[in-house]
Amino acid sequence: MARIDDLRKIATRLRIHSLRMTTVAGSGHPTTCLSAADIAACLFFGEMRWNTKDPFDPANDEFVLSKGHAAPLLWAAYAEAGIIPLEHLLDLRKISSDLEGHPTPRMKWVKAATGSLGQGLSVGVGMALAQRLDKSPARTFVLLGDGECAEGQVWEAANAAAYWKLRNLVAVVDVNRLGQSDPTMHQHDLAALARKFRAFGWDAVVIDGHKVDRILAALKEAGKKGKPTAVLARTLKGKGVSFIEDKNGWHGKPLKADELARAFEEIGCLPDVDSRKFVHKPKPFHKKKAASSFDFPRTNYKEKTATRLAYGNALLSLGRVNPSVVAVDGDVKNSTYADKFFEAFPGRSFQSFIAEQNMVGVGMGLAAKGYIPFIATFAAFLTRAHDQLRMAAYSLSNIKVCGSHVGVSIGEDGPSQMGLEDLAMFRPIPGCVVLYPGDAVSSEACVAAAAAHRGMVYLRTSRPATPILYPAGE
């Protein structure tokens, strides 16, 4: 079983890189890299099919590191795959380096910034949806920590993945038992986690996350039951170095120089293996290209019209000329008027139910795969996804967000429904374009401009019908 031995060697190399990188940087999270090293070796050099020459090859399996503080492990894996020169690894966390402390798309293989926990699975759901839309055989893998499974967004994403029957989505949970300040809620009770994923409609399997053969077998079986699959891997934080292994108090602490020397005495030298030979290339797959445009026929508004209605009309018109445009809704499409798009293009419309965090994450995943998602709900409820929206900005995501029912014009429904904080929320988000059209004509123009702009856009709309201010087509 040469392959098993080789993967073990690769895992050891990933451990050594992660330890050295964080010690040189003087900060970072080596123990969380060590717990997931065997998993990463099996994913990148065992199960995944990917073209190391092109991060945007549509044939690629996708990977999201939801537990973003394990960034050194990710950089180490890309280095082993020949994407990053090995010597660059020691630039971790330098301001001049793309190898940040938590992943961002400064490094081009990263399609979603992570580091605020519990967000990666939603992005993975969006990517897996995109792969299905593309009719691609590729899959999406998300690596989570057990601590972040306390975030509700993980269960919003789990819900969505099961609802959409995403058998091409695999979540691997690195259950290393220890959070930052305390043991996690379930510690090594992996059965408890399995019950949760199964109750949320997933296939779930519990394995030893340090046994390469078990990891490979679980990944190979994933999806065969027609469901998204959770591989729950029992691991030890700091695995491989006796004095930090499974010990509380080592979260986010690099080894000191003398500790590193002791660690290397235990682990040994870098094993001699050329990891690049173990990368599996995907079968060629080409996404069908269709004619697409951002110009659509404008409406000749005469009567008072709500800007939210004009948004809905414009989105429908845009959808007719641009097959990359998709819509995501939080069970208010009859209020935002996204329902017009939903009715015309059911295959490109995604009902995310009342789960705004996941809704934004799914949009980020779709955008990462080249789609142009228009995400809409009441502006007030976008506050629910503030953290996801700021991470979308750090992800340089091409999402378009519409918040309806802004201001006090909805009166009797009360402040909980009013979009009052949305401008204060979106204006400081780096790179986000904020549009507030004054009438229906400009709403339509804003939808066209938002779609054509490469980057994050926020568009706010009002509930009541308001007068037309601009001549048609201006």
Place this chain on the structure above:
Amino acid sequence: MARIDDLRKIATRLRIHSLRMTTVAGSGHPTTCLSAADIAACLFFGEMRWNTKDPFDPANDEFVLSKGHAAPLLWAAYAEAGIIPLEHLLDLRKISSDLEGHPTPRMKWVKAATGSLGQGLSVGVGMALAQRLDKSPARTFVLLGDGECAEGQVWEAANAAAYWKLRNLVAVVDVNRLGQSDPTMHQHDLAALARKFRAFGWDAVVIDGHKVDRILAALKEAGKKGKPTAVLARTLKGKGVSFIEDKNGWHGKPLKADELARAFEEIGCLPDVDSRKFVHKPKPFHKKKAASSFDFPRTNYKEKTATRLAYGNALLSLGRVNPSVVAVDGDVKNSTYADKFFEAFPGRSFQSFIAEQNMVGVGMGLAAKGYIPFIATFAAFLTRAHDQLRMAAYSLSNIKVCGSHVGVSIGEDGPSQMGLEDLAMFRPIPGCVVLYPGDAVSSEACVAAAAAHRGMVYLRTSRPATPILYPAGE
């Protein structure tokens, strides 16, 4: 079984009130009131023990309407209990009336504003925790809709309730199958919801939510297995009025005058029953009062000190002089320095793990019961709870929120960990005091001032040690 008949009559009265109120108001959500009317009758006039003379009687069972759009039903129940004059019900949604379209504490029995869905269970968790701290035999009931169970926060709260073994917490889910724009994810597959609650450590029971005897029996059994209990009630949206019952497209639509007349033909007149006689008073219970103060000995800082460390020290000192002060953490207490309080007062410290939405909701529940919760995490991660924080403001909640690691001083960890958006988030929150102490001395003063202030306070702290600017005690 006179009692069953009486409760049926009360439910009919609640239906009639809800229909009339929303028709007169010209807006509102009658169908969601009708689905939950039997449940409300059984809760307020069957199971709950409460003193209608005093919303702050510590002997009271607590109630949270998580599905806030059913506000008319809540007002109707309070009217039937003799708290609101019946004739005031028709002032629903008037700007002069306390009976808002979604509940707020303008009406004094409401202790948490709702209307942004999925938040009530967290508040209930906090209230149930407070009842336990008080050594009170009282319980907390939360009424949720099935649609809002898509919100991740519900599962964060479910996690927390099971972790803290809150047998005094009962969630009743009004599973009426229909959301706003579409059927819900599970529709009437109540077994799916039951699996989820059980997997999250709850006892769960499925009942017919229109059968008064079944509802009463389920509520009576709740908690007997030593766990929080979910009563999953199969209901029909619009129950009792044939032309709106179980029909999509009626969310948030009041009946027109002629429709109301037809509805009343079906339902009949207001049944003759004095609901007030069915309110169960609680056994008297008095909370022990302990001496408490906001003045604590100040530290004589000389050396450079991080404001986050001064926060931790001050919180510890405050805890010694004020037994109402409690701490809630999102698994970063060793970074915010809330760990000093946690070590000294484990009984008043609540590890909320990585679930910021629930963390804030739990704080709101504790505050609603008279505790002074200090809630802390990285400022960056408070964006995760933006929606909860704005609702805390509308709840007039007495929570104190600390966000650490503000600004770019954490450098190499990257933007996902930096508190950059927190001021823009907190400043527009109505009534929220924002404090940004410049050194350790003022941090301590800010903690004292925050505790003494009645209302929501945000306090931001920095990671690095910074010079002392003020003389001790200033």
